[in-house]
Amino acid sequence: MxxxxxxxxxxxxxxxxxxxxxxxxxxxxxxxxxxIFLIAGVVLxxxxxxxxxxxxxxxxxxxxxxxxxxxxxxxxxxxxxxxxTPMVSYHFPANGLExxxxxxxxxEAWRKIDVGGPIVIRYLPDNPRINHPAEGASSAxxxxxxxxxxxxxxxxxxxxxxxxxxxxxLLAEGSPARGVVTQxxxxxKLIVYYDFKLPTGEEMHGKxxxxxxxxxxxxxxxxxxxxxxxxxxxxxxxxxxVKLGERQS
Numbered sequence: 001m002x003x004x005x006x007x008x009x010x011x012x013x014x015x016x017x018x019x020x021x022x023x024x025x026x027x028x029x030x031x032x033x034x035x036i037f038l039i040a041g042v043v044l045x046x047x048x049x050x051x052x053x054x055x056x057x058x059x060x061x062x063x064x065x066x067x068x069x070x071x072x073x074x075x076x077x078x079x080x081x082x083x084x085t086p087m088v089s090y091h092f093p094a095n096g097l098e099x100x101x102x103x104x105x106x107x108e109a110w111r112k113i114d115v116g117g118p119i120v121i122r123y124l125p126d127n128p129r130i131n132h133p134a135e136g137a138s139s140a141x142x143x144x145x146x147x148x149x150x151x152x153x154x155x156x157x158x159x160x161x162x163x164x165x166x167x168x169x170l171l172a173e174g175s176p177a178r179g180v181v182t183q184x185x186x187x188x189k190l191i192v193y194y195d196f197k198l199p200t201g202e203e204m205h206g207k208x209x210x211x212x213x214x215x216x217x218x219x220x221x222x223x224x225x226x227x228x229x230x231x232x233x234x235x236x237x238x239x240x241x242v243k244l245g246e247r248q249s
Contacts, residue, residue, distance in 0.1 A: 009176035010223055010237060012244040018172040020245030026211070027164055027241030034160035041153030048146030058130060059139065066122040068134055069093055073119050074100070076110065085138075086110035092121040094128035101131045109136020167239045174225035176237065179206075181216050190214055192236055196224040208235040 012019070023031060071092030079085040088110060089102035101121070105113075113119055123131035179196030182205075192214065193207045206224065214236070216222050226234035 007178040007221070009178075013176040013223070013225075013237070015244075021168050021172045021242050022245040023164070024239075024241055024243045027167075030160040030164060030241060034157040034164075037153045037157035037160075041150050041157065044153060045146055045150035048149065049143075052143060052146055056143075061124060062122050062130065062132065065124060065126075067094075067125050069121050069123065071119050071121040073113050073115050073117050076113055076115055079104070088113060088119070088133065090119050090121060090133075092119075092123070092131070094123055094131075095125070097128070099123075099128050099131075101129070103132040104138040105133060106136045106138060109133070112136075164241045166233070167235065167242045170225050170227060170233065170235060171237075171239055171242050171244065173227070174234075175228050177224045177226060179222050179224040179236075181218050181220050181222055183218055184214075184216070192216070192222070194222060194224060194236065196226070196234070198226075198231055204231055204234070206232075206234040209240065210236050211240055 069092045071090045073088060073090050075089045077087050079087050086105045086107050087102060088105050089100065091098055091100045093099075120134040121131050122134040123129075177196045177198070179194040181192055181194050183193040185191045185193075189209045190212060191207055192210050193205070196204050196206070198204060204226070206226075223237040224234055225237045225239070
């Protein structure tokens with residue numbers, strides 16, 4: 001690769017390591033978002049876990065202490081959720097009153113019911129508003145189910161934290177090298193591919209995402225920061241989430 005013979009790293013990168021580092025605007029945004037996602041994930045997990053436990057307790061009570069009554073199907077439909085859950089609404093007599101209810105059902109049992117037709121309802125005599133069809137009612141969610149939506153919040157929080165920690169270490173302790181852009185791709189993010197050489201003369205290849213303001217084209221020179229202990233960890237300077245801090249007096 002053709003690189004000019006004289007090259008100096010950008011100002012500040014010649015400081016002794018570890019260099020002072022602070023968050024950039026993007027780094028601050030990602031840090032705040034990470035905290036928000038982390039809190040949301042923990043709260044959501046607690047809420048869903050509690051709901052799963054309540055559903056399990058309800059199912060256990062109906063199984064152990066429930067009574068049955070012959071009810072009438074009022075409506076059968078599929079919910080508007082992604083899985084198109086089969087639903088049924090009904091009314092039934094209990095404790096001298098005519099009560100109503102609705103429940104999700106297993107598909108096979110749901111297909112056998114008819115609007116206006118009979119349906120056996122299991123209910124709690126002490127609290128008839130707790131009820132569901134005696135056959136074919138959807139079972140309580142498994143205990144692991146709350147972790148699926150919870151992880152959807154926790155995963156990006158961990159990714160943001162990893163990105164910031166990685167770039168902090170690279171800027172604080174990384175070695176600068178001159179490199180040449182070999183390719184720039186624009187997809188969801190701007191990705192730059194480059195070549196650079198280690199002090200030993202070994203040629204390295206790398207790629208990293210860059211900000212929208214990156215203007216170098218293929219064949220142009222850029223500054224690369226790499227981890228001296230593992231040069232495969234490298235990125236184009238300046239980094240996205242961190243920048244050099246003030247010198248300590």
